[in-house]
Structures are given as C-alpha cells and as structure tokens.
Amino acid sequence: MDTPVTNASDVPAAPEQDEHVRTRLLNAAVHVFDRKGYASAAVREIAELAGVTKPALYYHFGSKEGVLMAILTQARLQFTQALEQAVVRTGSARDRITALCEDVYGLFEQNVPVARVAHAVLFGPPEMAPPFDLTAFELLFRQAIERIAADGQATGEFRPGSTTDIALAVMGIIEGCNERQLHQAFDPVGVAGVRRLLDLLFDGVTSAQRA
Amino acid sequence: MDTPVTNASDVPAAPEQDEHVRTRLLNAAVHVFDRKGYASAAVREIAELAGVTKPALYYHFGSKEGVLMAILTQARLQFTQALEQAVVRTGSARDRITALCEDVYGLFEQNVPVARVAHAVLFGPPEMAPPFDLTAFELLFRQAIERIAADGQATGEFRPGSTTDIALAVMGIIEGCNERQLHQAFDPVGVAGVRRLLDLLFDGVTSAQRA
Incomplete structure (x- = not known):
C-alpha cells in the first residue's frame, strides 16, 4: 500500500481538462445549491454529481464558499x-x-x-x-x-x-x-x-x- | 420520584396565558427563522428564546412546521x-x-x-x-x-x-x-x-x- 491511490480527475493534466472539470463542478454546484440551499449543500454531493472527487473541488475552488463565489x-x-x-x-x-x-x-x-x-x-x-x-x-x-x-x-x-x-x-x-x-x-x-x-x-x- | 416534574409553561392554565405563550413562541420563531433560515432553525432555540420548554412548543403548534404555518x-x-x-x-x-x-x-x-x-x-x-x-x-x-x-x-x-x-x-x-x-x-x-x-x-x- 505504498503507492498512493490517484484519481484522474484529482490530478488535472492539460489546462483544457482543468477547464472542463471546473465547468462540471460549477454546473453541479448550481444544481445542488438550488435544490438543497447553499447552507445545506454538501461538498461531497457536488463532487459526486460532477463525477470528480472532493479534493478536485478543493483544488479548483478552495471551499464550498469558493464555488459559490x-x-x-x-x-x-x-x-x-x-x-x-x-x-x-x-x-x-x-x-x-x-x-x-x-x-x-x-x-x-x-x-x-x-x-x-x-x-x-x-x-x-x-x-x-x-x-x-x-x-x-x-x-x-x-x-x-x-x-x-x-x-x-x-x-x-x-x-x-x-x-x-x-x-x-x-x-x-x-x-x-x-x-x-x-x-x-x-x-x-x-x-x-x-x-x-x-x-x-x-x-x-x-x-x-x-x- | 413519583410526582411528575411540571413546568408552569408546559401546562397552560388560563386561556389568556395560553395566548401569551403562543404569541411569545411565534415572535421567537420569526426571529430564529429570519436569522438562521427555516431549515437550520432548532425547536430548542425557539423555545429557549420564548422562555418556554420544547413540549410547550409542541403543545401549541405540533412541530416546527406548525409554527411556520x-x-x-x-x-x-x-x-x-x-x-x-x-x-x-x-x-x-x-x-x-x-x-x-x-x-x-x-x-x-x-x-x-x-x-x-x-x-x-x-x-x-x-x-x-x-x-x-x-x-x-x-x-x-x-x-x-x-x-x-x-x-x-x-x-x-x-x-x-x-x-x-x-x-x-x-x-x-x-x-x-x-x-x-x-x-x-x-x-x-x-x-x-x-x-x-x-x-x-x-x-x-x-x-x-x-x-
């Protein structure tokens, strides 16, 4: 278990892929914020809907607040x-x-x-x-x-x-x-x-x- | 410990006192809903602000939703x-x-x-x-x-x-x-x-x- 588990969406390679993940996260966040309210929305749920992991969201936006901003x-x-x-x-x-x-x-x-x-x-x-x-x-x-x-x-x-x-x-x-x-x-x-x-x-x- | 613990605000006596507790609860609920949002508001906090116990709130309104209604x-x-x-x-x-x-x-x-x-x-x-x-x-x-x-x-x-x-x-x-x-x-x-x-x-x- 020395090899860290990596996920392709966590480690953005090309800038265009970065942009793609970013857009998917923004769209997913709008959907979750709209349905649950910003306060009740979970980062995990946004990441799941975007098909990426939580660290990918933190990499791109820093926090749930960062996504809303x-x-x-x-x-x-x-x-x-x-x-x-x-x-x-x-x-x-x-x-x-x-x-x-x-x-x-x-x-x-x-x-x-x-x-x-x-x-x-x-x-x-x-x-x-x-x-x-x-x-x-x-x-x-x-x-x-x-x-x-x-x-x-x-x-x-x-x-x-x-x-x-x-x-x-x-x-x-x-x-x-x-x-x-x-x-x-x-x-x-x-x-x-x-x-x-x-x-x-x-x-x-x-x-x-x-x- | 056979005698049940009673609380004056739980057991409304006169109708006018009932009305008074009801009004206090409604005012407290508006304040808490407004500050925290309806979804995040706790029944305990509303009851505390009104100076009554949680059962008093349930007696008058049935639920948090009942208060909002x-x-x-x-x-x-x-x-x-x-x-x-x-x-x-x-x-x-x-x-x-x-x-x-x-x-x-x-x-x-x-x-x-x-x-x-x-x-x-x-x-x-x-x-x-x-x-x-x-x-x-x-x-x-x-x-x-x-x-x-x-x-x-x-x-x-x-x-x-x-x-x-x-x-x-x-x-x-x-x-x-x-x-x-x-x-x-x-x-x-x-x-x-x-x-x-x-x-x-x-x-x-x-x-x-x-x-």
Whole structure:
C-alpha cells in the first residue's frame, strides 16, 4: 500500500481538462445549491454529481464558499456586459431601456437556477451569506437606467423628474417579471410581456396625464 | 420520584396565558427563522428564546412546521383583510390602487422579519418548504388590482387594455419597494416613494403618450 491511490480527475493534466472539470463542478454546484440551499449543500454531493472527487473541488475552488463565489462572479460579469452594451446603444431612451430590460430578462431566463441561488443568498439568512456584494447588481442596473433616462430628459423625450424614480419603477417591473421565472407556480410573462408592461410605464395607465 | 416534574409553561392554565405563550413562541420563531433560515432553525432555540420548554412548543403548534404555518396563516389573514378593504373603497381607480399599495407597503414595513421568512420560503429550496401556498398572496393581490383597474377602464379613467398587465406593473413596482425593505444595504423608498413611483406608472414617463 505504498503507492498512493490517484484519481484522474484529482490530478488535472492539460489546462483544457482543468477547464472542463471546473465547468462540471460549477454546473453541479448550481444544481445542488438550488435544490438543497447553499447552507445545506454538501461538498461531497457536488463532487459526486460532477463525477470528480472532493479534493478536485478543493483544488479548483478552495471551499464550498469558493464555488459559490465563482458562480456569482461569473453571473455579475455577464450582467455587467449586458449593461455596458445598453448604455452605449443609440436610439430613443425608451427603446434603449426596453432593449436593456429584454437583455436582462433573457439573461435571467437562461440562468434561472443561478438566479434562484443568488436570490436565496441575497434575501436569505445573513449568517449563511458569502462575502459577495449582491447589491452591486442593483447599483449597476440602477445607474445604467438613470444614465439612459437622463439622456431621454435632455432631449425632451421624457418628462422632467427624478431619474432614480424612473430607474426604480423600471427595475420593479423587470424584477417582478424575473421573479415570476423563479417559481414554477407562476406563468412567465415572456419577453413580449416585458415589453407590454414597460409600454404601460412609458405611456401611463390613465387616459390623461395629471399636470 | 413519583410526582411528575411540571413546568408552569408546559401546562397552560388560563386561556389568556395560553395566548401569551403562543404569541411569545411565534415572535421567537420569526426571529430564529429570519436569522438562521427555516431549515437550520432548532425547536430548542425557539423555545429557549420564548422562555418556554420544547413540549410547550409542541403543545401549541405540533412541530416546527406548525409554527411556520401559523406565522404564514396570520400574515395571509392580515394581507387578505387589507385587500378586501381596498376593493370596497370609493374614489378614483388611481386613488384606490394607490391606497391599496400604501396599505400593503405599510403592512410589509411593520412585519419585515415575517416578510423575509415568507420570501425565503417562497424562493428557497422546494425541499425545505412547508405545505403552504405562498403564491396565494400573489393571486389575491393581482385579482384586487385587476378589479379596481376594470372599474377605472369602465369609467374611462384608465385607457383600455389588459387589466392583468396593469396589475403586474403595479405589483412589480410595489414588490420592488417591498424587497428594498428586506435587505439592509438598500435605502427604503418610503410611502412617499411608493406614491411617486405609482404616479410615474399612472401618468407615464414620456412627454407624449404613444398612440
């Protein structure tokens, strides 16, 4: 018994294989965190689902918290890229905000399990939360809409007023649409629904604007 | 040792004392569920915080799940009462929807820990959830707004269109305001903020309504 027992997945050889194991672990972790909750998830279960050993997980991420941090960091990067694209787009402020919201809705739709994990961490017990500032999503989203709304006010397209209020109203509507994707009991509104609800906000519900 | 050990809080005497122990247990449970999460909360810790023994908790609620069910049932009752009041109120549809949203915001504000527990259960891992239909809140809220919006369309106050869309837009805005109360990193918008965001939805963000 002098020869140590080795496992191919513990000893990553080529960088591309490393990347493959990493991705398998991230996908497995999202699945387990989503089903069991981050606090109750076991490293052993994540490794098993990924088809690797526990040491492979520790090699790549250091800890269970490290896996969650990697998942959230990746999500924030995708989100930030969508916001950056939205701010530099041309067109009316209305169309730019609508396009941004469609992008954010689509990103959420493609990543529902990750979104649910992030949501559970943000609103879950603070004792369990990792040192990741999830409120950064809110700030980035709000600032992007505020910038576009200010452009809309500068051209007279939007009525004068607080751009923060416009951003909060838009975000409320989009987050409402996104949260309906998190729970199977709700019918998703879909991207066409997102557009309809934003049209209500842009044009108003009432027949005549109040002075 | 023939005499059984009794504990005053285990053997409720007068109904008013029963009610007092029950309330203490509910308050303690909300606190522990909120801090630790429902899944990680221990019956022992809830009983200790309430200053009673574990059997007293089992006597009143049967189980940890029973305590959570009692908390959520009470919250749904308060919510339903607010909605019923809103539907029978008189005035413009705009003012009735605004008053309803102010009530819902205020109810949430007075019960932030309960709201956070309910939120965590609704969006948390389904394995941990109790057999309580939290989506009922959504349905009741939506139907109340749809009814008022239909009144507003009947008088010409609101433009024609889907009352469900109006309800989803209103609910998105209110839930956005409510969720900001759930996390200490966000500034609460306050009841004046709720009114400002609803005014944006009623009047529209743009200078001219699109045909």
